[in-house]
Amino acid sequence: MSARNTLIALAAGAVMTLAALPAQAVTIQRVVSPGGIAGWLVQDASSPLVAMNFSFHGGSSQDAADKAGAASLASNMLDEGAGDFDSKAFHEKLENNAIEMSFSVSRDYFYGGLRVLNEHRDEALDLMRLALTAPRFDADALTRVRSQVMSGLRRDTTSPNSLASLRWWETAFPNHPYGRSTKGTLETVPQIGADDLHAYVKRVFARNELIIGIVGDIDAKGAGAMIDKVFGALPAKNDLVPVPATQPQGLGRRIVINVDVPQAVVTFGGAGIARGDPDFMAAYIVNHILGGGTFSSRLYKEVREKRGLAYGVSDHLVWFRRAAVVVGGTATRADRTGDAITVIEKEIKRMAEEGPTAEELAKAKSYLKGSYALSLDTSAKIAAQLVQIQTDNLGIDYIDKRAGMIDAVTVADAKRAAKRIYGGGLLVTVAGRPVGVTSSGEPAAEPAAAPRQQAN
The missing domain is CATH 3.30.830.10 (Metalloenzyme, LuxS/M16 peptidase-like)
Structure with missing residues (x-):
């Protein structure tokens, strides 16, 4: 061998x-x-x-x-x-x-x-x-x-x-x-x-x-x-250019990029929450309930299961050192793009206004506690987690404390976090030939351009 x-x-x-x-x-x-x-x-x-x-x-x-x-x-x-x-x-x-x-x-x-x-x-x-x-x-x-x-x-x-x-x-x-x-x-x-x-x-x-x-x-x-x-031989100190703190712009806008493909791809998102924010764990649970990538999420049920508008849809929290966002996406038929966007925006608005139910919160907590072991099932995954926990300044006992932190989130906490991350409006970009969907706040459709940045 x-x-x-x-x-x-x-x-x-x-x-x-x-x-x-x-x-x-x-x-x-x-x-x-x-x-x-x-x-x-x-x-x-x-x-x-x-x-x-x-x-x-x-x-x-x-x-x-x-x-x-x-x-x-x-x-x-x-x-x-x-x-x-x-x-x-x-x-x-x-x-x-x-x-x-x-x-x-x-x-x-x-x-x-x-x-x-x-x-x-x-x-x-x-x-x-x-x-x-x-x-x-x-x-x-x-x-x-x-x-x-x-x-x-x-x-x-x-x-x-x-x-x-x-x-x-x-x-x-x-x-x-x-x-x-x-x-x-x-x-x-x-x-x-x-x-x-x-x-x-x-x-x-x-x-x-x-x-x-x-x-x-x-x-x-x-x-x-x-x-x-x-x-050991590396320099003692780095020499970095300062990165200014910022917030996502363009919330409330919709941008359509013309590209000749059968499906339209939608990216949506808005302001997120810092990893060190006291409401982060509540926001993390709320995000899982809305569109965290599982078959039980609200967006998956409403967009995929009930209406068959897309194969999949999800959103997730992204935190940087100097900004934070919540961002998601889906792909759908050109003639159903407007319907998909309407459903997504409706569910996000409902979550911001009402928050999750007690039943949804309990199920999400159970899933998030049980699934964490999957991020610790190989040496490489554990090593990556050690780096991430240190990066986020969560403490050497975070793995032991995590379940308790999840359990401590109340319905009131979740409702407050939901309003914070989903109540500020969305920036939506669409690439394809979406029927009946146009840009807002700029020309009805923009030509496809050479890409200038990469998804996180």
Whole structure:
């Protein structure tokens, strides 16, 4: 069996072991490395794997307007060669040692992940250290990866899903980093060179706002050594451009983007709620009841089950460091688009005015408590949760406290939260040929344009 197949087989076994554990069985240790870098550890000797997730403050919001996409391009390039290893040699080392390495960006954060068998851990840590501290950004690799990004951006210009979502974010956050594409645009990506990628890494990759989560067959001493090996050589402090606080704009507007496709895609949303707000948990439960993605949500029942207007419909809370929104979407036949929008707006208005029922609240609480274990059923998922809990400043005991926080939400709390997140109006964007649906507050229909931002 190859090293990679062994990793897959052992990971599958680890899934079965972790899935049997309740969320409360996850014991988190705070570890401080000899070099003074803190991280969280869940020690699990059931499988000889180690998973590490981490994040740096500073995602696509650090891109200059004319170099939008730089952070995303850097994330695509970090495993394309580092130190003495060009792209081919770097990938061969990953493959030969069954090392899974990944990078991604959001508007506020740059994320990394590593999963490896313990027997290849030292090799994996060396490669991750090189990727973070000595990326090459070679011209041939950059040309190839940039070409792939450009192909995706060209596809977005005719994708109704992309067009509706891109226009929503751009309209909600005009002239703000949150309104720009994390992937960049057809105009900006060709302007990004290796110097820009090196500059981004130099400003963002630092120890002062580094968040780390480690899960696997490793003790606190080993985790501390692991942390220093990967991150110890990074600069002490980042050099970030401040991002101003903002609120979504365009509420009450409807924007139609003409694109010749059989279905119309609808993106809708409005102001959300900060993760640290006292009403957040109530809002989270209310959002689940309205359109949280399950078959029991009000939007799913009204739009899909009762009227057959769409295959699916949902909405979710999105929180950034400097803004928060609630955003959702659906796709429907062109001649039924108006009906779908009417039903969605009606249900959102009803939720804002009446809130959920006591029965809905009880069912939602039960589901949200029981389903949380699914986010803790693999080492990689737990590592990601460790990073997210730290990012949201929820405390090392959050997993243990979460069920009690959900239970504490009253009907009055839920009604108050419902009014806050659904009572401020919606921004709606539609991409397609929707019959009888026109833009409000601007020309009746807008031509499809090259996408300028990406859905969260």
